[in-house]
Amino acid sequence: xxxxxxxxKALKCRECGREYPLEATHVCEFDFGPxxxxxDYDRARKTLTKxxxxxxxxxxxxxxxxxxxxxxxxxxxxxxxxxxVRADRLARHLGIRExxxxxxxxxxxxLSFKDRVVSVALSRARELGFTTVACASTGNLANSVSxxxxxxxxxxxxxxxxxxxxxxxxxxxxxxxxxxxxxGHYDEVNRLCAEIAGKFGWAFVNVNMRPYYAEGSKSMGFExxxxxxxxxxxxxxxxxxxxxLLTKIHxxxxxxxxxxxxxxxxxxxxxxxxxxxxxxxxxxKAGMDFFKPVKPNTIAKSLAIGTPADGFYALRVxxxxxxxxxxxxxxxxxxxIRLLAQCEGIFAETAGGVTVGVAxxxxxxxxxxxxxxxxxxxxxxxxxxxxxxxxxxxxTREIKPSLREFETLLNADEQVNG
Amino acid sequence: xxxxVRIPTALRKLTSDEEVIEVSAGTVADVIAELQQRFPGIxxxxxxxxxxVRRFVNVYVNEEDIxxxxxxxxQIKDGDEISIIPAIAxx
Numbered sequence: 001x002x003x004x005x006x007x008x009k010a011l012k013c014r015e016c017g018r019e020y021p022l023e024a025t026h027v028c029e030f031d032f033g034p035x036x037x038x039x040d041y042d043r044a045r046k047t048l049t050k051x052x053x054x055x056x057x058x059x060x061x062x063x064x065x066x067x068x069x070x071x072x073x074x075x076x077x078x079x080x081x082x083x084x085v086r087a088d089r090l091a092r093h094l095g096i097r098e099x100x101x102x103x104x105x106x107x108x109x110x111l112s113f114k115d116r117v118v119s120v121a122l123s124r125a126r127e128l129g130f131t132t133v134a135c136a137s138t139g140n141l142a143n144s145v146s147x148x149x150x151x152x153x154x155x156x157x158x159x160x161x162x163x164x165x166x167x168x169x170x171x172x173x174x175x176x177x178x179x180x181x182x183x184g185h186y187d188e189v190n191r192l193c194a195e196i197a198g199k200f201g202w203a204f205v206n207v208n209m210r211p212y213y214a215e216g217s218k219s220m221g222f223e224x225x226x227x228x229x230x231x232x233x234x235x236x237x238x239x240x241x242x243x244x245l246l247t248k249i250h251x252x253x254x255x256x257x258x259x260x261x262x263x264x265x266x267x268x269x270x271x272x273x274x275x276x277x278x279x280x281x282x283x284x285k286a287g288m289d290f291f292k293p294v295k296p297n298t299i300a301k302s303l304a305i306g307t308p309a310d311g312f313y314a315l316r317v318x319x320x321x322x323x324x325x326x327x328x329x330x331x332x333x334x335x336x337i338r339l340l341a342q343c344e345g346i347f348a349e350t351a352g353g354v355t356v357g358v359a360x361x362x363x364x365x366x367x368x369x370x371x372x373x374x375x376x377x378x379x380x381x382x383x384x385x386x387x388x389x390x391x392x393x394x395x396t397r398e399i400k401p402s403l404r405e406f407e408t409l410l411n412a413d414e415q416v417n418g
Numbered sequence: 419x420x421x422x423v424r425i426p427t428a429l430r431k432l433t434s435d436e437e438v439i440e441v442s443a444g445t446v447a448d449v450i451a452e453l454q455q456r457f458p459g460i461x462x463x464x465x466x467x468x469x470x471v472r473r474f475v476n477v478y479v480n481e482e483d484i485x486x487x488x489x490x491x492x493q494i495k496d497g498d499e500i501s502i503i504p505a506i507a508x509x
Contacts, residue, residue, distance in 0.1 A: 027426075030463065032463070032472055032474040191478060191501070191503055194503045194504065195503065198426075307483065
């Protein structure tokens, strides 16, 4: 790579195109449109080549030219390059020829795709001179900010809905972060954070650091393409909360095409939501290009955003690529979690159950054709949302430490199973 | 007691860095008209050409999104808190 490692040119409003300097700011002063990083693709193309990639570490930072920091990363060196698993047993179950799981349940260090965005946001926050970091979170982001801030020696304040799963709360507290539970749903946490973000001079990863933060999600898409042997999957199914990940997966495919790393191809990006919080999928199914905010009520708490900030853009990506959206009930979410676990040995959190459940529906109705190939983005680990499945996994059967008792149990099983 | 509007950072250049603006009661639309009269230019930041609230602007009355109320027709009483907040990402 060149000595000058800054491939960013400016921040630019996605709505009106006005440009802003590369600071901790996220909203266009004119129309409130979100700001996005503009890159120098001509320079990036020279150094981000397949040959160069061969010698780079197998982390998300191998795509450094397309990640928005100015120097070397200082937070989260080991993040990313999670396994892309060929899921033949699940494929057979869902009735599709070829299926892959992009398994971010084992992302480092906090077992969700949020480690990707946080390592970018915190590295950039340090470059801009911040010493306190913060976030509004449905859980996974809070876990990742807490852990990565601890490792980087930064002070952290994380704001979450007070009724989150215990696993997600403990997983933030353990790192010594200041965890603030807000009595309300995520949209209310978000509103509060938007109001306090400007006030204390903190780096709020999903508020004033958002243009940098959101770009970290692209690494998931870069990896999928590289791990498929430089091929864009025909179908990608992505869960949607704010809709940001779905838009960034699409952007990652577009950037790889732009840099000449992969051939232009037809692909569809599909969005998955829980029926109890489905503003984007409801709009997509009705053929609308705007959504109506909702009050969330679903076990998929990590997706429970009723006013999705990137909903418009997610709808546009699905429209442009010919993708579809669908949503699933709480029972279908639990069934999705169980299917993935029992077919592939991967324990996903509720958002993963949403993705599997929606993929099942899209395949069953032929939206994803049976003779085709698809990638499911699985974004977080099931140990974080044990509460959601604890009552539907059966119970351990207890016996004394006696061979006779075990043989009796086994005989009973054999009679049941024939 | 009049109602208060909390002005987001992105609009404070228009209000000479004033964070909270006192307005008289009426509807949300009336409040926006009053703001425009006192801080020319603020209306086009909040509303598009058709007069609807821009898609990345969220307006709350007493912490409730006006899209769950009566939108710009939502009545503002004395003592109400109105917040104008840009949409932000999650999760």
